[in-house]
């Protein structure tokens with residue numbers, strides 16, 4: 001393996017995109033706040049230089065932000081030993097100005113994380129997912145229970161969260177606050193942001209879960225300093241997010257990019273969206289599990305299920321079980337097809353593969369990457385590098401929490 005396998009590190013200082021979003025002018029007050037947040041501890045002079053504005057205008061607006069309780073003055077980084085004197089005064093985000101929550105819903109477990117305004121994790125919570133497809137009442141009930149757990153873990157009282165971001169699989173209309181379709185939900189076009197907002201007592205922002213994972217990269221991970229990159233996620237489904245010009249791409253309808261439901265085979269395998277031949281019907285957990293049952297237990301339903309079944313399939317494939325190995329080999333070839341299509345369509349500077357299923361290394365082996373390269377047009381330039389982030393835990397929820405941080409920031413800075 002010549003590609004780095006990295007875990008998402010907590011940002012040493014600051015959070016949020018370090019580069020301004022292209023084509024999205026922002027009020028100077030917000031630009032100042034976001035520059036300070038991205039840098040962690042930043043002097044007024046550095047802010048003025050970064051934004052190419054006069055120090056006087058920065059001084060006036062920072063006084064205003066300090067008075068309103070959004071920024072504070074702190075000690076800057078210590079001067080070099082050769083230089084004497086007191087450390088310079090720096091600005092920092094006031095972490096306790098508000099607290100936000102991020103929830104991630106999936107069909108196995110739900111996770112939640114509480115952040116302060118500086119992006120520090122205050123607490124985490126996790127619950128098993130409600131079984132089967134849910135009606136609106138079940139979603140509200142489960143979300144309220146998880147948020148109550150989170151409040152206890154983070155020592156945040158009832159209604160103490162200024163905003164809640166929610167990531168879930170499916171076609172999520174971010175600006176409209178509705179879920180057009182999700183494998184978790186019984187109903188189509190559910191106005192989930194309003195329903196949850198009333199129940200949880202805070203504004204709720206929705207996002208597709210792969211988009212939330214992409215936001216986690218952009219706010220807290222390898223994407224903070226990157227302008228253009230794609231994130232491909234494998235969990236129970238196959239998702240994708242794209243950052244172009246330092247901002248998350250959402251389609252015209254706010255639905256984002258549904259890589260998992262692009263068609264790779266006419267009249268192919270049945271997908272959980274109800275159509276045939278979708279990419280995820282060949283790569284996602286349920287696709288592998290469908291074949292694993294046949295390969296390992298002769299078609300009977302006895303034995304392991306879900307993640308246990310896949311772990312067993314993975315171990316058998318590693319040990320040379322021919323049918324088990326062929327299942328991963330085929331899934332890996334479809335993965336190569338997916339990655340080459342992403343590279344051809346979007347020309348990203350890099351592709352980040354993320355999600356818990358990255359521990360099945362056959363899905364991103366050197367052979368898979370080599371096959372991806374063979375499927376690309378030989379332009380004479382190197383194909384985009386592929387990085388693996390085998391995240392677990394609360395990272396997807398942190399991406400959802402970034403939505404809430406953004407929402408609170410916009411409200412606070414005009």
Ligand SMILES: [Zn+2]
Nearest residue numbers: 261271273278
């Ligand atoms: Zn589909």
